Amino acid sequence: MTPPRSFQIRRSRRMLDAATWAAATLSFAGLAFVLLHLLGYVLSKGLPAMHWSLFTQDTQGIAGGLRNAITGSLVLTGFALLLAVPVGVSAGVYLAEHGDGWIGKITRFLSDVLVGVPSVVLGYFGYVVMVIGLGWKFSLLAGSITLAILMLPYIARTSEMALRALPSALREAAYGLGCPESRLVWRILLPSALIPILTGTLMALAIALGETAPLLFTAGWSNYLWTGHFTQEGVGYLTYVIWSFIGEPYPSAHQLAYAAAFIITFMVLIINLSARLLLLRRR
């Protein structure tokens, strides 16, 4: 039985609704398709290119393995993390606990601005200051410091948010028991906010691992395993292999690029996923 005519929604309104739904569904489906196609493509090209020798051999020209690049990527981001976490977390502590004055406001604003500075600009800064100015040449330290600057605002922001979310009763109780501020931060606030801070740090790590542009100017490239020198010596990394080797006309170079894309993409995705799961489990 059809409802009385006056209760029916006019056709033009129904059409517009249907069009909106259709556009919404199509947009989402299109984006999901692009993501799945991209991941599928990297998987289908990368898996056949994977080989044990990738992990045991260094790059020789445009062939060989990726041992130097894999370790290089890890060492570069590892040192960057080592530099960025203390600075970022302490900035977060400052902003959360004392950040309501004008210094805090300016710091927060500058931190937001730093997120917006293109990574290639940071890379060029690293090049003129560290590679040329300080005479470090293409090196691990120049690359790691540049990546650390890139990660800083993300870590500071998540630490601040995590600490602000803690109830002020925690602070009052600690002060009530005669706790000095340093002890409050180290023994109470940071341990309680550990998981969200860790999540933010992991997200920043994923971003740094996937970066190329800032490293082109600072880390350079090397066909050899990292020798333990912090300056004067270039370091290889995976994203360089993808960019540079795919443009070569040789199949062996392409295989290395596919393998590097496979390794870096799934490393980044796994880090991203574990960060999200960490946060979900806590809820």
Next chain:
Amino acid sequence: MAALLPLSLLAVAVFLFLSAWPAIQFNGFAFLLHSNWNLGNMYADPVTVHGVQVLPRANYGVWFLIVGTLLTSFLALLFAFPLGVFAAIFLAEGLGGPARTLGSFLIELLAAVPSVVFGLWGYLVLIPALGHTVYPWLADTIGRVLPWFAEPTGSGYGLLTASIVLAIMVVPLITASLRDAIVATPTALREAGMSLGATRMEVLRRVILPGQKRLLVGVSILALGRALGETMAVLMVSGNALNSLPHTIYDPVSTMASFIASQLDSAMQDPTGMAVSALAQIALLLMLISVAVNALARGLLWMSGYRQ
């Protein structure tokens, strides 16, 4: 130690400026407005102009970079905005519970994929597909009416391809923030709309979205800022034009960010160091533009009450 965060930003600005100073002296501001990037004669003795040493016939006009950067970014935003808004509508209104979490996760993963992998995918998948089938078809249909879309369609590297890749990269930003805003709309507003006889989509169009105007503008500008500074993906699909402006939407372009990356090798060969300084000038310019764009976006988002 917390002071190192703002100090690092100031250090970036100051040192880029110092490094760009010789080029600023040599170029003045005219370099912004002409398209003539030429490192000069590498084998000749340097000459002194305006008190700084340069190679003979060196010229650093970057108009084509400014045009390329703005065109790719605005075009990318043009694609990303409707796509992002509709995808957010689908996630917020069409899905609920775990399905929404999963759907949002898929879109947000797009933001996690490294830029160089987008470049690889664009280079190997998008360029052949667009260059061989889509672009000739576009030229044959729209191209008959609009000269921008007319032949020649080229090989697939160019403005439109770069914009499409950029659009995919910045979409998650728009989708995620709008989805959160729609989900967070007070139920009373929805109920009030429904009780007046509006359908679900009408409530969305007439009540919810108008309330999010500031957020949408702010987040779009944020996305624009992201697109302006994107390097690797653009470098791999844009065709890297030198000193030429695009005449059709398929023509090769260069952006400031991708140009810095592609020109460093040759700039290092310049014995006077002026080419390195000129690239620093581009980096400084790019930084100023993106800082201004970001500050604007943050201001708008702050006014709309949204904070990431």
